[in-house]
Amino acid sequence: MKTEVERLITVIEEVANGVYSNDIMEFTKPGYHQIMQRVAEAVGMMMVKVEAREHRLEQLIEELKNLNDQLKNNILKTVVTIANALGARDNYTEGHAVRVAAYAVRLAKRLGLPERQIEHIRIGAVLHDIGKIGFSDRLFSNQDFRISDDMLQEIRSHPQLGINILKDLDFLGPALEYVHYHHERLDGSGYPCGLHGNEIPLGAQIVSIADCFDAITTERCYRKGRNCSEAFSILRDMSGTHMAPQLVESFIEEVEENGVIDGSKEISATTSDLHTLLAEG
Amino acid sequence: MQVTFNKEGNALVVAVKGRLDALTAPDFESQCSSHIEQGHVLLVADLTELEYISSAGLRSILQISKKLKQEHGQINFCCLSGIIQHVFSISGFDSMFSFHDSVAQALLQYER
Numbered sequence: 211m212k213t214e215v216e217r218l219i220t221v222i223e224e225v226a227n228g229v230y231s232n233d234i235m236e237f238t239k240p241g242y243h244q245i246m247q248r249v250a251e252a253v254g255m256m257m258v259k260v261e262a263r264e265h266r267l268e269q270l271i272e273e274l275k276n277l278n279d280q281l282k283n284n285i286l287k288t289v290v291t292i293a294n295a296l297g298a299r300d301n302y303t304e305g306h307a308v309r310v311a312a313y314a315v316r317l318a319k320r321l322g323l324p325e326r327q328i329e330h331i332r333i334g335a336v337l338h339d340i341g342k343i344g345f346s347d348r349l350f351s352n353q354d355f356r357i358s359d360d361m362l363q364e365i366r367s368h369p370q371l372g373i374n375i376l377k378d379l380d381f382l383g384p385a386l387e388y389v390h391y392h393h394e395r396l397d398g399s400g401y402p403c404g405l406h407g408n409e410i411p412l413g414a415q416i417v418s419i420a421d422c423f424d425a426i427t428t429e430r431c432y433r434k435g436r437n438c439s440e441a442f443s444i445l446r447d448m449s450g451t452h453m454a455p456q457l458v459e460s461f462i463e464e465v466e467e468n469g470v471i472d473g474s475k476e477i478s479a480t481t482s483d484l485h486t487l488l489a490e491g
Numbered sequence: 492m493q494v495t496f497n498k499e500g501n502a503l504v505v506a507v508k509g510r511l512d513a514l515t516a517p518d519f520e521s522q523c524s525s526h527i528e529q530g531h532v533l534l535v536a537d538l539t540e541l542e543y544i545s546s547a548g549l550r551s552i553l554q555i556s557k558k559l560k561q562e563h564g565q566i567n568f569c570c571l572s573g574i575i576q577h578v579f580s581i582s583g584f585d586s587m588f589s590f591h592d593s594v595a596q597a598l599l600q601y602e603r
Contacts, residue, residue: 232513232516232517232547232550234546235513235516235545235546235547235550236513238512238513238545238546238547239513239514240514251545251546254545254546254547254550255545255546255549255581255582257546257550258546258549258550258553258582259581259582259583261550261553262549262553262582262583262584262587263583265553265556265557265587266583266586266587269560269587
């Protein structure tokens with residue numbers, strides 16, 4: 211009897227330590243003293259209760275993860291829809307936003323940034339030019355691209371306009387800053403705030419490089435798109451003054467290794483293509 | 492304890508008769524497991540004739556449920572007597588599974 215009690219106590223201690231097994235159930239079988247059977251059954255019931263709760267919690271966590279994924283997906287769709295609103299005014303901008311997002315995400319991944327930050331960069335990049343939706347028609351229809359001072363001022367207002375549009379969307383988080391600061395430069399010569407160096411969030415610096423590269427390599431109504439080596443050389447000219455050298459070099463390495471994004475595919479991108487491209491990027 | 496298995500549409504009805512305790516639970520668990528391994532992953536446990544369930548019986552159900560989860564399957568329950576319902580309730584199982592008044596109703600859950 212004494213040995214059996216000791217064995218029972220050992221098993222109860224194991225249960226208390228979180229080791230769940232059928233050992234405790236053994237003592238509920240006929241042949242053991244009635245008191246031992248009752249103790250074992252009570253502890254066994256307690257153990258199963260805890261185990262069931264843990265199992266339920268695991269299930270709930272999984273359900274929450276799924277819901278969170280759905281939510282993220284809906285956010286991305288919402289963001290793409292907003293970006294498409296600009297695309298309705300300016301074809302270039304629609305394809306541009308998605309390509310910039312794909313380049314920015316590639317650079318962010320190459321730098322080993324955390325998944326969450328990459329998502330913010332993706333969203334910030336899709337929305338970076340959304341402020342242009344507030345531009346006057348002359349900026350969209352201007353073919354010769356002689357820009358006056360007040361037109362330049364209007365162009366430079368787009369990051370702030372973007373923030374004015376998006377500021378109430380709390381879920382965008384740091385992506386808002388990336389929209390706000392994607393035209394800032396390391397030496398403080400950028401706009402709208404003239405931030406210097408590390409004052410510019412990393413995400414904004416990444417979007418900025420992706421933005422410049424796509425602008426240089428894409429054909430526009432007022433000039434032809436340039437090839438990669440020309441674009442790399444322009445980026446390197448800006449390296450150190452406008453952009454962080456290590457980011458520029460990582461970006462160039464990324465494009466050299468994994469190529470440019472096919473422009474013709476994105477210009478005619480439909481919403482579903484945008485989703486695919488965004489997911490791939 | 493006696494267990495019988497009946498295939499009904501895409502589900503398998505598991506009828507348990509007698510006592511589910513430390514003596515019988517391992518056998519119940521292994522019989523269910525082998526059916527799950529054969530691909531039956533939608534189970535209806537018909538507990539009409541279940542007279543008693545102990546912690547060991549509950550644990551075997553939990554293990555079966557975990558196994559089903561891995562196989563993207565499910566188990567639901569029907570026809571619980573008052574005493575069995577009480578044990579399910581104090582163990583917290585009532586919030587983890589769905590319960591029905593008849594086998595037919597339990598099967599409906601899988602037809603949707």
